[in-house]
Amino acid sequence: MRGREEPKRPGRKKFLFRRRKFCRFCDEKIALIDYKDAKLLQGFVPERGKILPRRISGTCAAHQRELQQAIKRARAIALIPFTTD
Amino acid sequence: MTTRYETIVVGVPTLTEEEFEEILTSLQSTIREGKGTVLKCEPWGKRKLAYRVQKFDEGYYALLFYESPPAVVHEVERRIRMNERLVKFLTVKVDWEERVARAAELKAQRKPRSGPPRPVDDMADAFDGGDMEGGRA
Numbered sequence: 001m002r003g004r005e006e007p008k009r010p011g012r013k014k015f016l017f018r019r020r021k022f023c024r025f026c027d028e029k030i031a032l033i034d035y036k037d038a039k040l041l042q043g044f045v046p047e048r049g050k051i052l053p054r055r056i057s058g059t060c061a062a063h064q065r066e067l068q069q070a071i072k073r074a075r076a077i078a079l080i081p082f083t084t085d
Numbered sequence: 086m087t088t089r090y091e092t093i094v095v096g097v098p099t100l101t102e103e104e105f106e107e108i109l110t111s112l113q114s115t116i117r118e119g120k121g122t123v124l125k126c127e128p129w130g131k132r133k134l135a136y137r138v139q140k141f142d143e144g145y146y147a148l149l150f151y152e153s154p155p156a157v158v159h160e161v162e163r164r165i166r167m168n169e170r171l172v173k174f175l176t177v178k179v180d181w182e183e184r185v186a187r188a189a190e191l192k193a194q195r196k197p198r199s200g201p202p203r204p205v206d207d208m209a210d211a212f213d214g215g216d217m218e219g220g221r222a
């Protein structure tokens with residue numbers, strides 16, 4: 001589910017071309033975001049250990065919810081950190 | 086009524102591989118005593134912990150995948166809690182199998198239409214309950 005067109009914003013000048021964001025999980029047809037897959041989850045928790053917001057990663061709402069659940073589970077068993085100092 | 090569960094346990098790093106196996110065996114027998122079936126017992130070996138737990142930086146991970154009445158989960162978790170050599174655990178109800186199977190099916194159907202199959206992703210195998218890289222240390 002990936003829209004093709006960037007919404008036109010007439011009042012704003014576009015000086016930088018920004019790549020269109022899309023949901024990685026929809027694109028790759030990932031059936032399940034597994035909490036055991038630390039490698040995958042790691043990509044969504046930057047240095048500080050916080051969950052990467054949707055507005056940055058472009059993940060769709062449904063997948064972000066699933067991802068959030070997976071990250072929280074993975075934290076609980078020390079696969080990925082809660083925070084880093 | 087049985088349900089499928091997945092329990093991950095983390096043992097202290099001071100154990101030997103054999104001692105950890107022993108603990109796993111005893112947990113499995115607990116499951117069987119409660120009329121459950123162990124579908125998979127998968128040790129991941131020693132892994133680094135993402136944060137310090139009881140002053141340990143590493144731990145032995147293992148995944149137990151089983152089908153049992155809900156009461157068994159309580160008993161298993163009670164035993165894990167009592168065992169000082171296990172520092173962490175997490176039990177999750179496995180409710181995604183159907184979803185994963187359906188997705189794999191869809192994928193299989195779709196493939197012949199869209200020309201030569203791409204070799205990259207193979208989700209059907211990747212989620213047979215949770216294989217991870219890493220394995221035994």
